[in-house]
Amino acid sequence: MGSTSVNRRDVMKRAAAAGLLAVPAVGALSSCASGGGEENKAEKGEKSKKNPLGVKEDAALAVYIFNGGYGDKYAQFVTDMYADKYPKADANQKATEKIATQVQPKIVRGKPTADVVNNSGADQMNPGKLVHNKQVADLSEVLDAPSWDDPDVTVRETLVPVVEQMGRFGGRECYQLNIALTVYGNWHSKKLLEDGLDSSYPKTWDEMLAVCKKAKAKGIHGWSYPGGHPRYMFFSMYAMFAQRGGREVIEAMDYLEPNAWKHDAVKDVFEAWEELVAKKYVLTGFDGQEAHTEMQTAWTKEGKCLFVPNGSWVENEAKDTTPKDFRMTVGATPSLDSGDKMPFGTLYAPAGEPFIVPAKAKNRQGGLEWLRMMYSKEAARNLFEEIGSMPVVKGAIDGLELPSGAASAQAAIKAAGENVVIPQFMDWYNELFREDFNNMIHKFMQGQIGPKQAMDTMQKASERILKDPDVTKVKKA
Amino acid sequence: MRTDTRVAKPPPSKKRAEPEAPPKPANGLLLCLAFLLPPGLTPRRVRYDRRYRTLDKYRFIVGFLAVPLAFYALFVVSPFLQAIYYSFTDWSGGPVANFIGFDNYRKMWDDERFWDSLEVSALLLVIAPLLTLVLGMFFAYMITAGGRHRRGQAIAGVVGSSFYKVVYFFPQVLSVAIIAVVWGRVLNTNSGLINGGLEKVGVDGPAWLGGDHALGVLSLLTVISWSFVGFYVVLFSAAMGAIPKDIHEAALLDGAGRARTFFSVTLPLIWDTVRTGWIYMGIQALDTFAICLVMVPSHVLKVTPVFLYERFRDGQYGYATSIGVVLLVLSMVFSLIVMRAGNRDRIEY
Numbered sequence: 001m002g003s004t005s006v007n008r009r010d011v012m013k014r015a016a017a018a019g020l021l022a023v024p025a026v027g028a029l030s031s032c033a034s035g036g037g038e039e040n041k042a043e044k045g046e047k048s049k050k051n052p053l054g055v056k057e058d059a060a061l062a063v064y065i066f067n068g069g070y071g072d073k074y075a076q077f078v079t080d081m082y083a084d085k086y087p088k089a090d091a092n093q094k095a096t097e098k099i100a101t102q103v104q105p106k107i108v109r110g111k112p113t114a115d116v117v118n119n120s121g122a123d124q125m126n127p128g129k130l131v132h133n134k135q136v137a138d139l140s141e142v143l144d145a146p147s148w149d150d151p152d153v154t155v156r157e158t159l160v161p162v163v164e165q166m167g168r169f170g171g172r173e174c175y176q177l178n179i180a181l182t183v184y185g186n187w188h189s190k191k192l193l194e195d196g197l198d199s200s201y202p203k204t205w206d207e208m209l210a211v212c213k214k215a216k217a218k219g220i221h222g223w224s225y226p227g228g229h230p231r232y233m234f235f236s237m238y239a240m241f242a243q244r245g246g247r248e249v250i251e252a253m254d255y256l257e258p259n260a261w262k263h264d265a266v267k268d269v270f271e272a273w274e275e276l277v278a279k280k281y282v283l284t285g286f287d288g289q290e291a292h293t294e295m296q297t298a299w300t301k302e303g304k305c306l307f308v309p310n311g312s313w314v315e316n317e318a319k320d321t322t323p324k325d326f327r328m329t330v331g332a333t334p335s336l337d338s339g340d341k342m343p344f345g346t347l348y349a350p351a352g353e354p355f356i357v358p359a360k361a362k363n364r365q366g367g368l369e370w371l372r373m374m375y376s377k378e379a380a381r382n383l384f385e386e387i388g389s390m391p392v393v394k395g396a397i398d399g400l401e402l403p404s405g406a407a408s409a410q411a412a413i414k415a416a417g418e419n420v421v422i423p424q425f426m427d428w429y430n431e432l433f434r435e436d437f438n439n440m441i442h443k444f445m446q447g448q449i450g451p452k453q454a455m456d457t458m459q460k461a462s463e464r465i466l467k468d469p470d471v472t473k474v475k476k477a
Numbered sequence: 478m479r480t481d482t483r484v485a486k487p488p489p490s491k492k493r494a495e496p497e498a499p500p501k502p503a504n505g506l507l508l509c510l511a512f513l514l515p516p517g518l519t520p521r522r523v524r525y526d527r528r529y530r531t532l533d534k535y536r537f538i539v540g541f542l543a544v545p546l547a548f549y550a551l552f553v554v555s556p557f558l559q560a561i562y563y564s565f566t567d568w569s570g571g572p573v574a575n576f577i578g579f580d581n582y583r584k585m586w587d588d589e590r591f592w593d594s595l596e597v598s599a600l601l602l603v604i605a606p607l608l609t610l611v612l613g614m615f616f617a618y619m620i621t622a623g624g625r626h627r628r629g630q631a632i633a634g635v636v637g638s639s640f641y642k643v644v645y646f647f648p649q650v651l652s653v654a655i656i657a658v659v660w661g662r663v664l665n666t667n668s669g670l671i672n673g674g675l676e677k678v679g680v681d682g683p684a685w686l687g688g689d690h691a692l693g694v695l696s697l698l699t700v701i702s703w704s705f706v707g708f709y710v711v712l713f714s715a716a717m718g719a720i721p722k723d724i725h726e727a728a729l730l731d732g733a734g735r736a737r738t739f740f741s742v743t744l745p746l747i748w749d750t751v752r753t754g755w756i757y758m759g760i761q762a763l764d765t766f767a768i769c770l771v772m773v774p775s776h777v778l779k780v781t782p783v784f785l786y787e788r789f790r791d792g793q794y795g796y797a798t799s800i801g802v803v804l805l806v807l808s809m810v811f812s813l814i815v816m817r818a819g820n821r822d823r824i825e826y
Contacts (some may be wrong), residue, residue, distance in 0.1 A: 287666045287687040439776040446688050470793040
């Protein structure tokens with residue numbers, strides 16, 4: 001056997017594999033050229049009471065919608081509204097799974113063909129980079145405009161406040177607008193809690209421990225942990241950080257401030273959870289990629305656990321295994337004690353499905369107008385009917401008959417009022433959540449590390465990102 | 478290369494009686510031009526030149542190699558040089574890639590996540606070839622020489638050996654993604670095949686991919702070896718089959734048992750193949766990507782290629798390519814070491 005020559009070839013193969021990684025890179029390079037900051041030549045019409053954004057009546061409008069789980073029918077409804085109001089305009093909607101591929105090259109070249117874009121899905125354009133390159137329009141104009149349904153109320157006043165917060169990238173400007181809400185928290189079966197365990201929802205951590213103890217006596221785990229996806233624990237922990245220490249604690253996390261993760265509030269929350277783990281109240285053993293569905297089946301069908309850390313999509317996701325009388329409910333995170341800085345009911349409820357308007361869109365005013373229509377009660381209600389997600393428009397689905405989980409989520413948002421908290425670092429520094437928190441919390445939930453190491457690990461990770469020249473930082477305004 | 482080309486014979490001369498005077502030696506320029514001319518059109522003066530033979534030989538070789546080499550340069554060498562270039566930039570997918578010297582490598586040196594992943598990869602590099610090759614050799618030996626002695630045959634495989642040979646090769650035919658998904662299910666803590674079996678005999682199976690680092694490495698090693706062993710069984714059985722039967726007969730007559738025959742006769746005779754397999758498997762182990770990415774949750778452990786992939790995903794292309802370059806250097810060093818360490822005199826048979 002002529003072995004030596006084969007060996008060399010294999011070495012080269014290996015080398016080639018490393019080399020080939022650069023190929024897509026070359027393509028991306030060639031597609032880039034920055035459009036300078038010249039004046040906007042967008043089409044504009046006369047501003048009037050009926051047309052507060054000054055839309056040019058006959059300017060064509062191009063809408064790009066991500067064609068994912070939500071489809072694009074909810075958006076077609078809005079595009080049709082636009083066509084009704086501006087019959088002379090050619091309002092055209094395109095649905096695609098590849099938003100960045102379809103839209104970004106033209107934005108980068110400074111000649112966007114899209115006037116409003118649903119920037120979502122796996123092929124999402126990096127919003128931070130778009131803002132950094134000044135390629136997206138400030139949408140404050142929409143928020144300041146009178147709302148569709150009532151000219152005396154601005155659009156901003158009709159929306160839950162997180163919408164504007166999530167559109168900001170360290171400044172006052174708002175660059176993206178989300179349309180649907182997700183409510184995170186402690187999901188449970190009201191039937192099991194109230195009838196099975198004869199308890200009410202725990203408002204303090206002591207009550208939580210008491211309920212878990214009661215459940216344990218009946219052979220039920222108070223909690224559950226989807227080990228294959230450790231990050232789910234964040235859904236039930238995050239609001240507690242804020243509740244315990246106030247907004248300054250979570251802001252410090254967002255802005256990678258020194259000792260952000262070493263705050264006493266963070267320590268208290270980790271210690272509370274440590275007790276839950278140490279007392280073996282947590283159901284574990286869901287290890288694979290399907291960990292969350294396994295956990296949800298154990299929760300809904302088998303009744304093995306009381307609380308699951310989850311988001312409002314769970315009602316739809318676990319629909320097939322949920323018994324009719326399950327009465328799925330979301331509860332806000334319990335208070336630790338009276339020393340908490342924010343009241344019980346503080347809710348981790350971010351908005352999703354972001355929309356942007358390219359800074360140089362040909363019919364920019366039309367794009368803004370489209371968003372104003374999206375935030376009409378009519379369109380919001382239609383959104384809920386089409387996709388089952390809660391719209392960000394306040395009171396839009398009042399009076400509709402909601403399924404148990406959605407109704408409880410709606411109630412939780414109402415109860416939270418202003419006390420809604422959003423981890424912006426998840427958008428800005430995703431690896432801090434997706435990798436560092438994820439890896440750390442797994443060891444924590446396994447009882448391998450305690451609060452101190454948990455805090456050290458997160459602080460170290462936060463500092464690493466702060467120092468990393470490859471990560472663009474968002475500065476506090 | 479010993480390939481001989483046809484020798485340009487002198488054309489039959491018109492006047493036989495008069496021996497031709499040897500033509501004047503051609504000058505260098507003419508000789509270069511002759512490279513492109515077919516022999517029939519080449520002036521005699523050049524064809525009779527002593528150097529023409531060498532030229533003709535290399536022309537023949539170049540004719541075969543030019544196209545593949547051009548492809549190789551275009552699709553292998555050039556991207557790989559580009560990757561090396563990008564590893565010295567801060568390129569993030571945008572229009573600019575600034576040259577930043579060794580900053581990426583410095584960042585890598587300080588990055589704990591890189592070292593954690595490299596630890597796993599290095600472990601795989603050492604253990605996976607050992608495990609796979611030993612198993613592969615064992616199975617191959619059983620297939621070729623493990624059976625009972627039948628009349629008239631010095632050696633024979635175990636019963637059904639040709640069937641086994643095919644079965645061992647099955648995993649090689651499956652796509653890596655399928656292997657990873659299926660094994661992920663098999664190793665599942667609550668509903669997996671292994672823990673299900675253990676439960677039947679009253680043992681509580683561990684969480685194989687549930688967070689324990691050692692168990693994670695063990696699972697990964699098992700799956701990698703399982704998926705590659707068939708290839709080495711076939712490779713080694715072919716090598717063993719090529720050993721003349723009379724050598725085995727002689728060993729048998731001298732009273733050597735199976736183990737003795739293997740270590741003193743078979744292994745030395747297939748050493749070249751073993752060394753090739755060792756390098757190949759080592760590189761595959763270092764290159765483990767899909768199996769780890771799909772099967773092992775990233776919070777349990779990750780190999781360096783997975784870490785590299787995550788940096789790509791975050792748009793840190795410059796940093797990611799520098800990790801790729803380090804992997805390239807590591808594979809080359811590994812191959813050199815194995816080639817040096819495994820260098821023995823070849824036994825001709």
